[in-house]
Amino acid sequence: MKPLTPPSIRTRLTRALLVSSVLWIVAVAAAVWLTVHDEVDELLDDTLQAAAEGLRGPLSQPLAVEPAAAAVTPAASGSGRFAWQVVDHLAAGEARTVAASALAPAAPLRRVPSGGFSDSDEWRVFGIPLADGRRWLYVAQTHAERQEALAETALSAALATLAIALLAQVWLQAQIRHELLPLQRLAQHLGGRDPEDIGAALGAAERSELQPVHAAIDELTRRLALRLARERAFTGHAAHSLRTPLAGIDAQLAVALRESPADLQPRLQRVRTAARRLHRVVSALLTLFRSSAAVHPQELDVAEMIPRLAVEGLAFEFPDRLRLTADADLLAAALLNLFDNSLRHGASRVRLSLLDRNVLRVHDDGTGVRPEQRESLQTALGGRVDASVGGLGLLLVDLVARAHGGSLQLPAVEHGFAADLHLSPLQPAA
Amino acid sequence: MRLLLIEDDDILGEGLRDFLTADGHRVDWCRTLQQVAGHEGEPYDALLVDWQLPDGSGLDWLRGRRRRGDTAPALMLTARDLLGDRIRGLDSGADDYLVKPFAPEELAARLRAVSRRIAGSADARRLIGDVEVDLAARTVWLTGQRVELTSREWAILEALLLRPGRIVTKADLERLVLGFAAEWASNAVEVHVAALRRKLGRAVVETVRGIGYRLGGGQ
Numbered sequence: 001m002k003p004l005t006p007p008s009i010r011t012r013l014t015r016a017l018l019v020s021s022v023l024w025i026v027a028v029a030a031a032v033w034l035t036v037h038d039e040v041d042e043l044l045d046d047t048l049q050a051a052a053e054g055l056r057g058p059l060s061q062p063l064a065v066e067p068a069a070a071a072v073t074p075a076a077s078g079s080g081r082f083a084w085q086v087v088d089h090l091a092a093g094e095a096r097t098v099a100a101s102a103l104a105p106a107a108p109l110r111r112v113p114s115g116g117f118s119d120s121d122e123w124r125v126f127g128i129p130l131a132d133g134r135r136w137l138y139v140a141q142t143h144a145e146r147q148e149a150l151a152e153t154a155l156s157a158a159l160a161t162l163a164i165a166l167l168a169q170v171w172l173q174a175q176i177r178h179e180l181l182p183l184q185r186l187a188q189h190l191g192g193r194d195p196e197d198i199g200a201a202l203g204a205a206e207r208s209e210l211q212p213v214h215a216a217i218d219e220l221t222r223r224l225a226l227r228l229a230r231e232r233a234f235t236g237h238a239a240h241s242l243r244t245p246l247a248g249i250d251a252q253l254a255v256a257l258r259e260s261p262a263d264l265q266p267r268l269q270r271v272r273t274a275a276r277r278l279h280r281v282v283s284a285l286l287t288l289f290r291s292s293a294a295v296h297p298q299e300l301d302v303a304e305m306i307p308r309l310a311v312e313g314l315a316f317e318f319p320d321r322l323r324l325t326a327d328a329d330l331l332a333a334a335l336l337n338l339f340d341n342s343l344r345h346g347a348s349r350v351r352l353s354l355l356d357r358n359v360l361r362v363h364d365d366g367t368g369v370r371p372e373q374r375e376s377l378q379t380a381l382g383g384r385v386d387a388s389v390g391g392l393g394l395l396l397v398d399l400v401a402r403a404h405g406g407s408l409q410l411p412a413v414e415h416g417f418a419a420d421l422h423l424s425p426l427q428p429a430a
Numbered sequence: 431m432r433l434l435l436i437e438d439d440d441i442l443g444e445g446l447r448d449f450l451t452a453d454g455h456r457v458d459w460c461r462t463l464q465q466v467a468g469h470e471g472e473p474y475d476a477l478l479v480d481w482q483l484p485d486g487s488g489l490d491w492l493r494g495r496r497r498r499g500d501t502a503p504a505l506m507l508t509a510r511d512l513l514g515d516r517i518r519g520l521d522s523g524a525d526d527y528l529v530k531p532f533a534p535e536e537l538a539a540r541l542r543a544v545s546r547r548i549a550g551s552a553d554a555r556r557l558i559g560d561v562e563v564d565l566a567a568r569t570v571w572l573t574g575q576r577v578e579l580t581s582r583e584w585a586i587l588e589a590l591l592l593r594p595g596r597i598v599t600k601a602d603l604e605r606l607v608l609g610f611a612a613e614w615a616s617n618a619v620e621v622h623v624a625a626l627r628r629k630l631g632r633a634v635v636e637t638v639r640g641i642g643y644r645l646g647g648g649q
Contacts, residue, residue, distance in 0.1 A: 236510070240482055243509035244439045246531035251445025254534045258452055279531045286511075329511075 009183075012175050021165045025158075042152045044141065045117060048126045051082050052139040059086050059099065059137055060130050083123075084139045086130065089113050098135065103141040109138040119143075182206035190217065197225060235286060242282050249275050273312070280311075280340050284333035284396050288403075295327045295403050300358065302352060305332060311339040314364075318352040324406060325358055326423045334400035337393040338362045338419055345369075345417060355420060358406070363418040371412060378410045397421065431475035431545060431588060432456045432606040436466055436491075437507065438484050442530075446478070449534040449576070454568060454581055455541075456608060463491055473602045474502045475592055476541055481508035481519065490581060491521050496523035503544040542566050545592055556591055563591060563631045570630065577629050582607060582622045590635060590645040599642035619643075 035327035083104035088096045095108040109120070109158070113136055114127045123140040130137050193200060201218045205211040253272040260268055309332055339362075342350050347366030355361050369377065381398045397419065398408040406422030433450060437443035438461045449458045458474075463486045477495075479488040492504055494549045506524040508515070510546045525544045528537060531632065542565060546554055554566035562571045568584060569578045585607040590598060598606070603619050623635050623643060633646040 239511065240509040243530035244442055247507075248439055248441030248443075248445055250531055251442055251449055251534045253445075255445055255448040255452065258449075278531075283511075283532075329513075 003331070010176055010180055014173060017169060017172050017176075025161055025165050028156045028161045029154075030425065033154050036153045037150060037159060040153050041146070044124075044146050044149065045126070048117075048124065048139055048141055049081065052126045052128050052137060055084055055139060056128055056130065056137055059084075067350065082139050082141055083109075085109050086135060087136050089134055089136060104140070109140050110136070114138075129171055171201055179207070182210055186210065186213070193221070239286050244288070245274065246279050246282060250279070276312070276342075277340055278338040281393070281396075284337050287329050288396060288399055289335040295330065297325045297327055300324060300326055300328055300331065302331070302335075305335070306352070308332075309335055311336070311343060313343055314339055314347065315349045316352065317349065319354075322352060322354055322360070324354065324360060324423060330400045330403060331421075331423070334397040334421060335362070337396045338421075341361060341393045341419075342366050342417070347416065358422070358424040360421040360423065361411075362421065363413060363416060365416045368413070368417040373429065374410050374412065381408055381410075394419070414430065431541065431592065432473065432585075433458070433476050433478060433541070434466070434469060434474045435459045435478045436463070436483065436488055437478070437480045438462065438482075446534055446537065449539075450468070450538065453538050454584060456585065456606070463488075465527065472519055473604075473606050474588065475606065477502055477504040478537070478541075478544060479504055479506055479524070481510055481515075485579065489519060489524075490570065490617075492524060493641050495523045503541075503547075505540060505544065507532075550594060557589075559631065559633050561634050565591065574632055579626070580622075582618075583629070586619070586622050586643075587626060587634070588625075589629075590643060594645055597638045597642050597644045601642075603643060 002355075015325070024204040065364070082101070084123050085097050085104045085108060086099040087110065088098050089112065092094060093111055095111050097104075097106065097108050100106075105123075109123060109125050110118070110127060113129065113133075114125070115129065116126065122142055122144075122206045124143060124146060125138050125140040127136050127138045129135070185206070186202070189202065200212040200221065205214040239323035252274065253275060255266060257265055257268050257272065300323065302324065303318050303320060303326070306318060308318050339350060341364075345364070345366035345368070347364035349365045350362045351361075353361050379395065381394065394408065394410075401408045401421055401423060404423040406424050409420040409422060411418050413421055433455050435446055435450070435457050437459065438448065438459075443459050443461065446600070447457045450457050458469060458472070460469065462484055473611065477492070479492050481488045483491075489506070492506075495504075504523060505526045505527045505528055506519040507528050507530060509530045510516075510519075511529040516527050516529075526540050526546070527542060531642075542554065546565065554564055556563045556565065560604055561571045563569075565588065570579055570584075586603060589603060589606040600619050600620060607619070607622075623637075626635055636644045638648045
């Protein structure tokens with residue numbers, strides 16, 4: 001199963017910023033809209049009123065022209081944004097346009113005298129009386145015109161807000177990246193740190209938020225280094241306490257074998273063989289569990305190692321050169337356990353070969369295991385569950401392979417038992 | 431060979447002493463450096479030294495002995511198997527390094543190998559005129575005929591073979607052949623040398639009058 005990728009701080013912060021930016025833009029746009037709506041409305045009304053006040057003077061002169069002729073736009077009509085009408089309100093609710101600007105409608109804007117602001121379907125109108133109370137000046141502006149002005153203002157404000165938001169987004173992204181750099185540097189520093197170095201402290205953090213992390217890591221490293229030192233000391237004592245008696249047992253048995261009567265010798269020899277198996281297991285255990293035994297891979301020729309590892313009762317077949325890259329001590333421990341395994345399963349011959357780069361096969365002619373047993377062994381090794389299924393030997397070999405980043409594979413073979421020691425990470429199948 | 435074995439573990443020390451003695455060596459076994467002090471000045475063909483001893487470091491003891499000019503071959507016997515330890519051991523004057531547990535047969539083989547190297551030849555076979563000696567097989571031939579030697583006769587021949595061209599005093603020869611605690615008749619060396627000459631010819635051992643003996647045959 002593919003491991004889950006943990007969420008990224010940067011992505012999460014970016015997403016949060018994006019959402020907050022959008023919300024901010026919406027909120028700002030709404031506020032701008034409301035403000036602009038009121039302000040622009042007021043401004044336009046002021047302008048309308050000012051225009052009316054401005055036109056009032058010139059248009060208060062008696063108009064001796066016909067309405068059509070009066071349609072000539074005086075300068076006061078301004079930019080053409082406004083329309084104006086001079087309307088005579090007659091009796092019985094009748095009204096007659098006396099003069100009007102070009103933009104003004106033909107019909108009077110108001111049928112009855114209407115001072116101040118008022119609205120019709122299409123127009124916003126400001127009316128003021130001119131002379132005798134019968135003649136009125138109406139300055140008007142279409143609602144469409146006003147909406148357009150309002151929309152233009154709102155759009156400008158919204159665009160400016162959006163631009164600021166986008167710029168802020170880019171800047172914040174860069175800032176987030178920058179602020180996450182100390183974490184990257186911390187990771188790099190930790191990657192190159194020796195866990196056995198008690199004196200190595202991370203020191204002051206680049207950011208105050210990282211200070212507790214630094215302190216926790218320093219404390220953890222200190223405890224780890226102390227534990228490693230204690231383990232190393234323990235292993236040294238354990239090595240002496242275990243290896244010396246074993247050597248003594250072997251020496252005593254060697255003497256006993258020489259001095260004993262012939263009928264006792266096979267029994268003593270069996271005891272000595274068992275003692276030597278114990279040597280191998282103890283040696284492998286001590287090698288594997290020595291805390292300072294960081295893997296030291298080197299170019300090795302297994303063919304040169306075999307004579308030194310030779311186990312009584314086993315004949316070995318291997319090519320002239322069996323070169324691979326591995327930790328010599330760990331590989332020796334693994335091979336000794338595999339050979340021991342072979343002996344215990346009735347093998348007399350072991351063949352070693354290189355299957356691939358850094359994949360060593362050890363194949364014996366022993367009784368082997370049943371297919372279902374082989375599968376359960378492989379499962380136990382792979383999942384590291386119920387280690388008792390495979391026994392200590394295979395577990396140790398698997399640990400050696402894992403220490404090299406690889407694994408122990410138990411392939412199906414026709415005769416005997418085979419173990420493939422992958423001493424580097426498994427390559428995915430092509 | 432006369433060997434000094436320094437090992438504090440009783441079971442291992444006793445086993446090694448008995449095994450090597452049965453192999454024809456004379457073994458002086460000390461459990462502590464304090465006991466070793468009583469053997470200072472004794473001639474040994476090889477030293478078998480445990481690193482960790484109850485009263486000190488075998489490695490430091492060996493280093494001191496080397497500083498004083500002792501060239502006897504030395505094998506470190508230790509439970510310390512780290513590369514750094516092996517390097518330290520060899521750099522401190524050990525000629526070989528054996529990690530416990532080891533088979534005594536391997537120790538015996540390494541002793542022979544070290545001795546051959548010190549004696550100036552990688553070959554276990556030596557020729558002294560018509561006499562051919564196989565140090566590994568502890569066998570002697572005179573003009574192609576195998577000759578049986580007693581353990582004492584062999585010990586004298588071996589002691590001289592391991593010191594080619596050097597004069598070995600009678601006192602040293604006595605101690606090399608019999609060991610620290612043994613008691614000899616005053617003329618025992620002469621008796622065994624005479625027996626050797628009778629079996630292998632007069633030329634095999636030269637007498638340096640008033641001093642001691644030297645391997646014959648121009649060696």
